[in-house]
Amino acid sequence: MALLEVEDLVVRFYTEGGVVRAVDGLSYTLDRGERLGVVGESGAGKTAAALAVLGLLDESGRIEGEIRFDGESLTAADDDRLQAIRGGRIGTVFQDPEAALNPVYTVGEQIAEAVRTHTDRDGAAANDRAVALLDRVGIPDPATRADQYPHEFSGGMAQRALVAMALAGDPDLLIADEPTTGLDVTVQAQLLELLDDLATADLAVQLVSHDLGVVAEFCDRVLVLYAGQAVERAPVDDLFYEPKHPYTAGLLRSVPRIGDSRDRLSALSGTTPDLSAPPPGCRFHPRCPYAEDACTKHDPPLAATDDSGVHRAACLAYTGDLSGELTFSVDVVDDDGGADGGDSR
Numbered sequence: 001m002a003l004l005e006v007e008d009l010v011v012r013f014y015t016e017g018g019v020v021r022a023v024d025g026l027s028y029t030l031d032r033g034e035r036l037g038v039v040g041e042s043g044a045g046k047t048a049a050a051l052a053v054l055g056l057l058d059e060s061g062r063i064e065g066e067i068r069f070d071g072e073s074l075t076a077a078d079d080d081r082l083q084a085i086r087g088g089r090i091g092t093v094f095q096d097p098e099a100a101l102n103p104v105y106t107v108g109e110q111i112a113e114a115v116r117t118h119t120d121r122d123g124a125a126a127n128d129r130a131v132a133l134l135d136r137v138g139i140p141d142p143a144t145r146a147d148q149y150p151h152e153f154s155g156g157m158a159q160r161a162l163v164a165m166a167l168a169g170d171p172d173l174l175i176a177d178e179p180t181t182g183l184d185v186t187v188q189a190q191l192l193e194l195l196d197d198l199a200t201a202d203l204a205v206q207l208v209s210h211d212l213g214v215v216a217e218f219c220d221r222v223l224v225l226y227a228g229q230a231v232e233r234a235p236v237d238d239l240f241y242e243p244k245h246p247y248t249a250g251l252l253r254s255v256p257r258i259g260d261s262r263d264r265l266s267a268l269s270g271t272t273p274d275l276s277a278p279p280p281g282c283r284f285h286p287r288c289p290y291a292e293d294a295c296t297k298h299d300p301p302l303a304a305t306d307d308s309g310v311h312r313a314a315c316l317a318y319t320g321d322l323s324g325e326l327t328f329s330v331d332v333v334d335d336d337g338g339a340d341g342g343d344s345r
């Protein structure tokens with residue numbers, strides 16, 4: 001049984017401008033110890049999907065579908081139960097660590113509070129555990145640091161402290177939403193190294209990121225979202241070296257590369273559609289260079305692109321309904337960081 005099972009998830013926001021279907025029929029699983037990257041442009045529904053799993057959508061958000069964690073339905077769980085799981089068996093790390101810490105309590109107090117809430121440790125044992133967790137996430141002189149306030153921490157240190165807090169309940173799953181965004185490049189790399197060190201057979205990670213480089217480096221499997229739907233799902237190398245969906249290929253071509261003077265902006269033109277009135281058929285068809293008449297009528301399922309079925313893409317090319325062929329080329333980055341000549345298929 002998978003650790004996390006998401007089945008036909010729909011997230012709707014009720015706004016003055018109409019009903020926004022931020023996530024529309026999303027299904028995926030995450031195994032124990034696995035690292036799943038969730039990528040896509042801004043507005044793809046990455047955060048809404050993560051918040052739905054955590055039961056953290058704001059009041060205008062409504063969920064349909066089924067979410068199971070370790071066999072237990074989270075969609076059927078009451079608020080108390082969800083709160084116990086969240087921060088306990090599912091840890092979270094978000095962007096903007098300074099905003100996530102409370103300025104009036106010391107960092108150690110905040111981590112100790114999470115330890116008290118999610119374990120049976122109390123008093124001095126909880127404080128000791130907080131210091132041990134700060135040590136675990138690589139904060140030097142953790143006992144002194146525990147007594148400091150958030151404003152005394154740099155952005156990178158604050159993010160480490162939040163990772164420590166996320167570990168308070170000894171989670172099986174860490175949901176990290178843009179955890180390195182906003183940190184400077186060196187600090188980003190260090191934080192990724194820390195996550196790499198923590199994510200073992202005992203800790204699965206769902207990493208939400210718009211940064212394809214981060215995902216390529218860290219994840220085992222990748223889920224590509226477009227306009228609230230999964231358009232491609234594959235093991236990380238397959239996805240980056242042999243994307244099967246025109247949107248993924250466009251995303252990869254949009255990544256700027258050192259020494260490459262070609263106009264990358266032409267790689268993916270247009271923007272994410274209005275999710276209160278998405279285009280009919282394949283949602284990507286207005287931006288797709290391969291679109292045919294059929295694409296305006298049929299919403300393609302996430303179909304197998306090979307015999308094994310592990311690499312799936314939602315494109316009519318894989319249901320036999322496209323008369324043309326997909327022949328996109330994708331530059332891959334070789335080990336020394338340069339782009340090679342392109343890999344035409």
Ligand SMILES: Nc1ncnc2c1ncn2[C@@H]1O[C@H](COP(=O)(O)OP(=O)(O)OP(=O)(O)O)[C@@H](O)[C@H]1O
Nearest residue numbers: 013015020022041042043044045046047048058275
């Ligand atoms: N609280 C909300 N109320 C109304 N609409 C929302 C709300 N939160 C998200 N949305 C809408 O849902 C859609 C998906 O948003 P979401 O934040 O999940 O995208 P994302 O892929 O995480 O993008 P980003 O990278 O910008 O965070 C967008 O159209 C967004 O405007």
